[in-house]
Amino acid sequence: MTAVSPLPADVPAASPYADRPKGRIEITDFSLRYDGANGPMDAVSDVSLTVEPGEFVSIIGPSGCGKSTLLNALAGFLKPTSGVVRVDGKPIEGPSADRGMIFQQYSLFPWKTVRQNVEFGLKMKGMEASERKRAARTLLGLAGLLPFENHYPDKLSGGMKQRVGIVRALATGPRILLLDEPFGALDAQTRLIMQQILTNMWQRLKISVLFVTHDIDEAIFLSDRIYVMTARPGTIKAEIAVPLPRPRQPAVIMSSEFLALRRGLMSLIREESLKAMGGEINADALLGLGANFDGHDLSRAL
Ligand SMILES: Nc1ncnc2c1ncn2[C@@H]1O[C@H](COP(=O)(O)OP(=O)(O)OP(=O)(O)O)[C@@H](O)[C@H]1O
Numbered sequence: 001m002t003a004v005s006p007l008p009a010d011v012p013a014a015s016p017y018a019d020r021p022k023g024r025i026e027i028t029d030f031s032l033r034y035d036g037a038n039g040p041m042d043a044v045s046d047v048s049l050t051v052e053p054g055e056f057v058s059i060i061g062p063s064g065c066g067k068s069t070l071l072n073a074l075a076g077f078l079k080p081t082s083g084v085v086r087v088d089g090k091p092i093e094g095p096s097a098d099r100g101m102i103f104q105q106y107s108l109f110p111w112k113t114v115r116q117n118v119e120f121g122l123k124m125k126g127m128e129a130s131e132r133k134r135a136a137r138t139l140l141g142l143a144g145l146l147p148f149e150n151h152y153p154d155k156l157s158g159g160m161k162q163r164v165g166i167v168r169a170l171a172t173g174p175r176i177l178l179l180d181e182p183f184g185a186l187d188a189q190t191r192l193i194m195q196q197i198l199t200n201m202w203q204r205l206k207i208s209v210l211f212v213t214h215d216i217d218e219a220i221f222l223s224d225r226i227y228v229m230t231a232r233p234g235t236i237k238a239e240i241a242v243p244l245p246r247p248r249q250p251a252v253i254m255s256s257e258f259l260a261l262r263r264g265l266m267s268l269i270r271e272e273s274l275k276a277m278g279g280e281i282n283a284d285a286l287l288g289l290g291a292n293f294d295g296h297d298l299s300r301a302l
Pocket residue numbers: 034035036037041043061062063064065066067068069070232
C-alpha cells in the first residue's frame with residue numbers, strides 16, 4: 001500500500017508555473033487510418049473535441065476505439081490522415097515540452113533518484129542546479145513525495161512511481177498534461193488517492209488535462225467534461241458535463257448526482273463495448289445466460 005505524506009505546509013499554493021499561459025486543445029474532423037498487417041484500417045473517424053484552458057476532460061470508450069491514437073496525435077507522435085489538431089490555435093507539428101504525456105507503464109530512469117528523475121527535463125532546458133532543485137522539491141512536495149526525493153525507483157511502490165512520473169512530466173511547466181490510463185495498473189485504494197493527488201496538482205498548477213480511462217467512476221470523479229467514444233472506428237458518441245462542485249471528496253461517489261451520471265455513462269458505454277466485441281455477444285444473449293437453457297430454468301438449479 002502506498003504511503004501518502006500530507007502536503008508540507010511550506011509548499012506555496014502558487015507554483016512558479018501558475019501564471020504561464022494555459023493550453024487550449026482543439027481537435028477538428030480528425031481521422032486516422034493505420035496501415036495494418038491486413039491492409040488499411042480506420043482507427044478514428046471524424047472526431048472533433050475541445051479542452052478549454054485549465055479544464056479537466058476525460059475520454060472514455062471501449063477497447064480499441066482509438067483513445068490512445070488521439071492522445072498520441074496530441075503528443076505529436078502521430079499525424080492525422082485528415083483533420084487538424086491545434087494547441088492554442090497552432091497546428092501540432094511534433095512533440096513539445098508544452099505537452100506532458102503520462103502512460104500506464106512507469107518510465108523512470110532506474111539509475112537516477114526520484115529528484116534526479118524530476119530534474120532531468122529541467123537540466124535539458126539548461127536550468128541552473130540550485131534553481132532546478134528548488135523547482136523539483138516544490139512539485140515533489142505537492143505530490144507528497146519530498147521524503148522520498150533521494151530514493152531510487154526500484155524502492156518505490158507502483159503508485160509512488162506513477163506520482164514521480166506525473167511530477168516529472170509537470171516539472172518542465174507544460175500547459176497541457178495528457179494521461180493514458182495512468183492508474184490502470186494500481187489497486188483500487190491507491191488509485192483513489194492518486195486521483196485526489198492529480199486533481200490537487202491540476203487545481204494548483206492550472207493546466208489543461210486530457211485523460212483517457214476505461215473507468216467510469218474515475219472519469220466522473222476527475223472531470224469537468226467527458227467525451228464518450230463509439231466502438232472502432234472511434235467517433236464521439238456523447239459529450240457529458242460533470243457539474244459536481246469542487247473540491248470533490250471521495251464521498252461524492254455516493255451522491256445522487258454522481259450515481260445518475262454513472263447510470264447514463266454505463267448504458268452508453270455498454271452499448272459500445274458490446275459492439276466492440278464484434279457481435280460475438282449481445283445484450284439479449286447476456287440476459288439469457290443462466291436463466292433458461294433447453295427448456296430448463298438454470299437459475300432455479302443454482
Ligand atoms: N501502429 C498501429 N498499427 C496498426 N494498427 C494500430 C496501431 N496502433 C493501434 N492500432 C489499432 O487501432 C485501433 C485503435 O487503437 P488505440 O490503441 O488507439 O485504441 P484504444 O481505444 O486506446 O484501446 P485500449 O482501450 O484497448 O487501449 C485498434 O484496433 C488498434 O489495434
